[in-house]
Amino acid sequence: MKSFFITTAIDYTNAPPHLGHAYEKILADVIARYHRLKGDPTFFLTGVDQHGQKVQQAAQREDIPVEKFVDQTTEKFLALWKKLDLSYDAWAATTSPLHKTCVRKILQTLYEKGELYKASYRGFYSVRQEQFLTDKERGPDGAFGPEWGEVIELEEENWYFRLARYRDWLLAFLDTHPACVSPGFRQQELRNAAEKLSSDLSISRPKSRLAWGIELPFDSSCVTYVWFDALVNYISFAGYLEDDVAFRERWPALHVIGKDILIPAHGIYWLAMLKAMGFADDEMPTFLVHGYVLVDGDKMSKSLGNIRDPNTFADHFGVEALRYYLMRDCVVGQDMDFTDERLIQRFNSELANGLGNLVNRTLTMAHRYRGGRLCPSIQGGLRDRALAATRAYAEAMEAGSINLALEKVAELVTEANQFVERSAPWKLARETNNEAQLDGILYHLAEVIRLIAIMISPVIPKAAADILEQLNWTGPLALAEASWGVLPEGHQLGKPQPIFPRIEVEHPDTAVASAETLPSAAKPRKKRMG
Numbered sequence: 001m002k003s004f005f006i007t008t009a010i011d012y013t014n015a016p017p018h019l020g021h022a023y024e025k026i027l028a029d030v031i032a033r034y035h036r037l038k039g040d041p042t043f044f045l046t047g048v049d050q051h052g053q054k055v056q057q058a059a060q061r062e063d064i065p066v067e068k069f070v071d072q073t074t075e076k077f078l079a080l081w082k083k084l085d086l087s088y089d090a091w092a093a094t095t096s097p098l099h100k101t102c103v104r105k106i107l108q109t110l111y112e113k114g115e116l117y118k119a120s121y122r123g124f125y126s127v128r129q130e131q132f133l134t135d136k137e138r139g140p141d142g143a144f145g146p147e148w149g150e151v152i153e154l155e156e157e158n159w160y161f162r163l164a165r166y167r168d169w170l171l172a173f174l175d176t177h178p179a180c181v182s183p184g185f186r187q188q189e190l191r192n193a194a195e196k197l198s199s200d201l202s203i204s205r206p207k208s209r210l211a212w213g214i215e216l217p218f219d220s221s222c223v224t225y226v227w228f229d230a231l232v233n234y235i236s237f238a239g240y241l242e243d244d245v246a247f248r249e250r251w252p253a254l255h256v257i258g259k260d261i262l263i264p265a266h267g268i269y270w271l272a273m274l275k276a277m278g279f280a281d282d283e284m285p286t287f288l289v290h291g292y293v294l295v296d297g298d299k300m301s302k303s304l305g306n307i308r309d310p311n312t313f314a315d316h317f318g319v320e321a322l323r324y325y326l327m328r329d330c331v332v333g334q335d336m337d338f339t340d341e342r343l344i345q346r347f348n349s350e351l352a353n354g355l356g357n358l359v360n361r362t363l364t365m366a367h368r369y370r371g372g373r374l375c376p377s378i379q380g381g382l383r384d385r386a387l388a389a390t391r392a393y394a395e396a397m398e399a400g401s402i403n404l405a406l407e408k409v410a411e412l413v414t415e416a417n418q419f420v421e422r423s424a425p426w427k428l429a430r431e432t433n434n435e436a437q438l439d440g441i442l443y444h445l446a447e448v449i450r451l452i453a454i455m456i457s458p459v460i461p462k463a464a465a466d467i468l469e470q471l472n473w474t475g476p477l478a479l480a481e482a483s484w485g486v487l488p489e490g491h492q493l494g495k496p497q498p499i500f501p502r503i504e505v506e507h508p509d510t511a512v513a514s515a516e517t518l519p520s521a522a523k524p525r526k527k528r529m530g
């Protein structure tokens with residue numbers, strides 16, 4: 001049976017992971033978990049990009065052998081993904097022998113097919129940045145700026161991939177596959193870039209300049225260009241040229257990537273590489289291109305000193321608070337501005353006061369008034385609204401609009417809480433002959449909570465499991481179970497336990513500062529509450 005195959009970009013191991021990396025991986029994780037919830041066999045691949053100049057230079061700066069440096073950084077990614085509860089099925093680390101063998105086989109095949117050729121290139125070369133410069137790098141005065149350090153004229157022989165010959169195919173492919181890139185405006189940007197495609201791609205680096213890479217199988221003096229190595233991860237770790245059956249079941253993939261690496265890397269190089277390898281048009285991947293997580297409006301960068309470590313937020317506020325906030329606030333495809341204040345606000349209003357309160361009061365009332373036993377009733381008032389919300393949720397999830405799907409859930413929570421206020425079960429309980437009405441209200445609330453737990457499970461899986469446990473519901477965690485009337489007559493509910501302790505900030509004015517820089521008095525403290 002065909003799998004749903006989802007990948008992320010693989011992160012450079014030149015520095016530890018930051019919030020942007022975490023956002024992308026959580027987004028892919030949520031989509032993967034949603035597909036599992038639907039019952040689709042799912043294969044979720046993520047990993048690290050371990051070769052290349054950036055990584056080699058970072059290791060040199062730290063004066064650590066590059067292999068050791070890569071291992072240390074990779075560990076930081078692995079530890080963070082474990083903490084953030086990523087449910088990936090396979091780990092793509094590009095120094096692994098399986099991957100290297102696959103890259104070399106592909107290079108050899110392309111070489112034999114005449115897709116690669118050697119040529120000499122003469123141009124301006126920045127010694128400091130170790131790269132050739134083009135006119136684009138010149139400043140307004142026509143000179144190369146001080147950031148490039150010493151610039152010399154250099155002639156170098158390299159291997160080239162006949163990229164330009166794929167221009168017409170790529171344009172025709174994009175025109176006949178309008179849903180290749182989402183959001184749609186990114187596909188248009190890619191098309192515009194493909195129109196301008198006129199030169200081939202240098203895919204090798206002389207070892208004298210860069211030793212940290214995969215050696216070309218037909219020229220031992222060179223290693224392959226890091227993108228030619230990294231992009232292959234999407235197929236090498238899915239079984240390409242290794243396990244044909246597994247590969248056919250999985251491929252093609254949905255690639256979740258950031259807006260900076262669609263053009264040219266994925267949209268041009270990768271599609272052309274696949275075409276050159278012999279992949280047919282209906283075997284091409286699709287792309288979900290997300291925006292940037294900004295910090296106080298700025299891109300995270302070393303020079304601005306605003307790089308945010310996701311560990312800090314997960315440790316201070318809780319992993320699920322972080323996951324919920326990133327998924328709830330960011331419109332997929334657009335940039336989001338990350339602030340502590342907003343994270344706290346979302347968590348406290350929608351999870352602590354909203355869902356946590358709904359679960360807590362429902363279970364407390366059910367135990368107090370009916371001994372925790374349910375009695376199904378058609379009357380109760382929430383059924384139609386709840387089913388409409390699950391449909392709207394599924395539609396939004398299918399479209400990749402996680403924030404919208406969560407909005408539908410949050411609205412349902414609000415309505416259920418308003419329903420509690422309106423129907424005031426505590427008043428009914430004080431009077432006699434209201435048992436049937438009371439049963440109806442409690443049953444509807446319990447069913448709504450069960451549906452909500454199923455719907456939020458891809459985003460906050462631990463809280464969803466906690467809620468289902470408190471409901472004492474042991475049925476399969478599946479979207480198909482999000483239908484009405486599943487809890488049977490006489491079902492015994494579990495005891496309420498706090499799920500979302502409210503985040504209290506003693507000095508709210510400082511809450512917008514990054515969690516790393518919060519003075520200890522202003523650090524959030526968790527208060528136990530429904």
Ligand code: MSP
Pocket residue numbers: 008009010011012019020021023024049230231232233256257258259260261291292293294299300
């Ligand atoms: N190694 C390449 C990708 C190779 S994929 C075959 C790379 N690595 S990266 O570490 O620079 O970026 C990894 C991913 O993180 C990219 O998709 C990138 O867009 C994403 N992000 C990096 N900074 C980001 C934000 N500030 N916000 C959201 N995502 C951003 O590129």
